[in-house]
Amino acid sequence: MVGKKSGKALRDEGLERTDNNMDLSSWPQVPAINQKNYYTDYLKRDDQYLAFRLANEEARTKMTKSAKDQDRALAIAKTNEAAEAETEADGDANMEDADEAQTEAVGSKVIVIHIGSQNLRIGLSSDALPKTVPMVIARKAKTSESEDREEPKPKRQKLEDGTLEEPEQLFGPEWSSHFNKMSADLKVHMRQNKRRMLPNSKEMVVNFNRRTVPETISEHNDPMRIEWTELSNPPPEYIVGHPALRVADASKPRYKLYWPIQNGQCNESDYASKRMLFLDISLILEDAIKNQLGLTSKKDWPQYSCVFVIPDLYEKSYVTQVLDMLMREFAFARVCFIQESLAATFGAGFTSACVVDIGAQKTSICCVEEGMCLENSRVNLKMGGRDVTETFTKMMLHDHFPYADINLWRRYDFLLAEELKRNLCTMNEASVSPQVFDFHLRVAGQDTQKHTFKAFDEVHLAPMGFFEPTIFDNSAKLHRRRQLIERSVDIYDGQYNDPISAAQSEILTALAPPLPKTNGDSQSTPADVQATPSKPQPSSALGRVQDQEATPHSSVAGSPGPETSTSQAGGAGTPAVSVPTTQTSHPVVEERDDILAVYSLDTAILTSIAHAARSDEKKMRDFIGGIMIVGGGSLTSGFHLFLEERLQSLRPGFAKEIMIGVPPRDLDPQVVVWKGASIFGKLSGTNDSWIGQLEYDRLGARVMAYKCMWSY
The missing domain is CATH 3.30.420.40 (ATPase, nucleotide binding domain)
Structure with a gap:
């Protein structure tokens, strides 16, 4: 057993402990905190949040201003005690008129914007109804969208020699069998409801459509002729809204249509960059504010507030980009967001x-x-509704539609198909019978053609696609998804934080x-x-x-x-x-x-x-x-x-x-959401979800967590 070494032995071996009174480190030593007796109120009070502080300051400012106004009114009343009662009555009436004018001014300084896949609805909060503008922009290009696409829309199948299939097989045997099954089910349902049907209705429609010939109408004899968009000299770089849809497909120079919003989200399939996508959205909004609302000078825009409608299941990257656009580019005084369904109620x-x-x-x-x-x-x-339009076109072509060359990539064909769907489609079974309809095909630089055709159950089965969605063409709806805009990710845990x-x-x-x-991880x-x-x-x-x-x-x-x-x-x-x-x-x-x-x-x-x-x-x-x-x-x-x-x-x-x-x-069901957002924009006294310029400058998109009425 080895005993304890003496001090002399340690000193001889150089192991003796010495103390030179020097610290182990020059860094200050912080004593450990007593875990039982510490407390902090950091971010536990509303006044520690900038958004709440600014709201309280604004409320105090309003209170101070109203108190000063009351004192001033009392002082004026004392100096005018000798005035007659009629004058006082007139003064009260004038004050009421001033209050009404002030209320109108609040509503007239709020711009309400509701962006959809096909239409933009925009207007002032004081307006009864919004202005509707197609959510489309036409840009200069080498080819138009119809020339740019190799396949027409709807896509047809071809034989080996390049010719088109027969109309019954134009969209493939699977789609045809589905269509025929829906038609047979409709007949059974109508018989159960004691509705009279001719046994050979489909054959009557096909035979009539096969032998019909279009009638040519000269342009000067067409009372409903279309005014096509005339290009200025020099031609503009882009055209927005209704005029964009009326640019001739064969115009010189060519223009190509872009729809920035597709399927309720950003259109990533037709754009090459995120910057161009949001640039087109801002150009469409800017043109609508100038031409539809009459606010031609951008210097006046900082006096206006904006209510922007977003989807219920929104993407945070889209919302933050829109917020930055409204604050930075448009320089609105205040901005707030409201969800579509809440606005509808x-x-x-x-x-x-x-x-x-x-x-x-x-x-x-x-x-x-x-x-x-x-x-x-x-x-x-x-x-x-766009899927119903395309499916209705396919069903008509399946039954030998006389205008067999219809292509929804062409602007005049797209507007024609939308008109036919709007006028003919119905869900009333009593209206399902072979009927004769007509339409006018108007192409820029050509005479008008009047086509006559018969339709049977296509008018009912096309909107039935909402209940049997496999009849829709869903092949391209996920094309290039997430290629331009990544999903929003939480900066702390790296998880996706979209709602x-x-x-x-x-x-x-x-x-x-x-x-x-595989090995605990999901395969993508x-x-x-x-x-x-x-x-x-x-x-x-x-x-x-x-x-x-x-x-x-x-x-x-x-x-x-x-x-x-x-x-x-x-x-x-x-x-x-x-x-x-x-x-x-x-x-x-x-x-x-x-x-x-x-x-x-x-x-x-x-x-x-x-x-x-x-x-x-x-x-x-x-x-x-x-x-x-x-x-x-x-x-x-x-x-x-x-x-x-x-x-x-x-x-x-x-x-x-x-x-x-x-x-x-x-x-109108189309404007209910916009109408609700306009009402929401007038609630200036009880609406705490406004985002001001100062808040956005200091906090950026983080201010949404404090300002939204829902869990953002």
């Missing part, structure tokens, strides 16, 4: 409703309760099963590989509502997938694939952009209501009895009654409560 005057907004290329569904969008009820489907919804997650999971996992698929939906099964979205609580709603982070087996994307005959329940906070489908949200409208509505009600039968009855349809896609005749019947067949237990409402006061 404002415009209709409802406190709670299930809002179904059917636009040109997007359909959004959301349940609103007491002035708040229920987060887990939000659904965004990538289909709309998500349990109802949307359930629909996406039903359309495509979760990705297979190319963005071009898209899952087109098969016919949805209503039970997958609604079967759990009455039996058990749906996905946990306390967090908007995610939701488990459905527990039933759904049919994988493809078509009829695809074997069912079992979809396992995912218990992660972020479902796998939310991380993927290769799943296209195209789903049966009636089932999607019930899915949204199921997640909003959360197994509360009273809420379920309230929402299912307060469905409000807005948007231009809902203008099809008989659409509301048809949707009611579909919902009643899916939920017979609530058949008496189901009610489809329309906007009150005969308000």
Whole structure:
């Protein structure tokens, strides 16, 4: 056993401890904090947030100003005590007039903007109705959009020698069989409803369309001739709105149309850079403000505020870019955002409703309760009225439409197809019969041609695509998705922080099963590989509502997938694939952009209501009895009654409560959202969501977390 060494031995070996009174480091030594007795109020009081401080300062300024005005009025009243009572009455009337003028000034200094895939609606908050401008810009190019595309729209199939197929096989055997099946189902349904039908109606239509010949009308004999856009000298670099659609396809120089918004989101397929995309949006807005609102001088714009309508399921990168555009380029004094469904309830005057907004290329569904969008009820489907237009054109061509050369890439053909859809399509089965229609084909520099044709069930089956979306052409809707604009990512944990919804997650999971996992990580698929939906099964979205609580709603982070087996994307005959329940906070489908949200409208509505009600039968009855349809896609005749019947067949237990409402006061469904946003813009006294220039300069887009009425 080795004993303890003596001090002399340590000193001899150089191991003796010495103290030279020097610190181990020149850095200051901070004593450890007492963990039991420390406290901080950092970011725990409202006055420590800049947004709240500025709001309080503004309130104090208004209070001080009103007190000074009252004192001044009292002083003036004392000096004029000898005035007559009539003069005082006149003074009171003048004060009331001044208050009214001030109120009008508040409404007339607010610009309300609602951007859609096809139209822009813009106006002052004091206006009764907005100005509608096509959301399109024509730019100089070497070729027009019709010359730039190799294939016409809708795309036809060709034989080996390059000639087109027969009309019955023009769009492939799968599409033709689907169309014929829908036609046969319609006949069965009409017979069940005791509606009279001729047995050879389809043959009558085809034979008539085969032998019809167009009639030529000279331009000076055409009373409805179109005024085409005349190009100035020198021709402009770009043309915006209605004049852009009336530029001749064969103009010199050529112009190419660009639609910055597609399927309710930024159009990444037609643009080469993000800068050009948002530049076109700003040019369209700038032209509308100058020409539609009469604010030609940009020096006056800092006096105006702006209310901007955004989708319920928005992308944060889009919102922050728009906020920067409105603050920096347009220099508005204040800006605030409002969600589409909430604006729709404002415009209709409802406190709670299930809002179904059917636009040109997007359909959004959301349940609103007491002035708040229920987060887990939000659904965004990538289909709309434009799909009905294209499908109606395909059905007419299938039945030997006399104008077989129609191409929706051409501007005059696109406007013609939109007009035919608007005038002919109906959901009333009583209107389904062989009828003769006509239309005028007007091309720049050519004589007008009058075509006569017959239509049968195409007018009904085209809008039926909302309930059987596989009849739509969904092949190009995910083209170049996420190529220009990346998803917003949280700077702390690196997770995607765009808003998500349990109802949307359930629909996406039903359309495509979760990705297979390898070594714990999910395999990603190319963005071009898209899952087109098969016919949805209503039970997958609604079967759990009455039996058990749906996905946990306390967090908007995610939701488990459905527990039933759904049919994988493809078509009829695809074997069912079992979809396992995912218990992660972020479902796998939310991380993927290769799943296209195209789903049966009636089932999607019930899915949204199921997640909003959360197994509360009273809420379920309230929402299912307060469905409000807005948007231009809902203008099809008989659409509301048809949707009611579909919902009643899916939920017979609530058949008496189901009610489809329309906007009150005969308000156009297309402008309800804008009208609600204009009302919201007038609530200057109770609206705390305005973002000022000072706040944006100091905080940037972070100010949205404090200013939005919802969880941003």
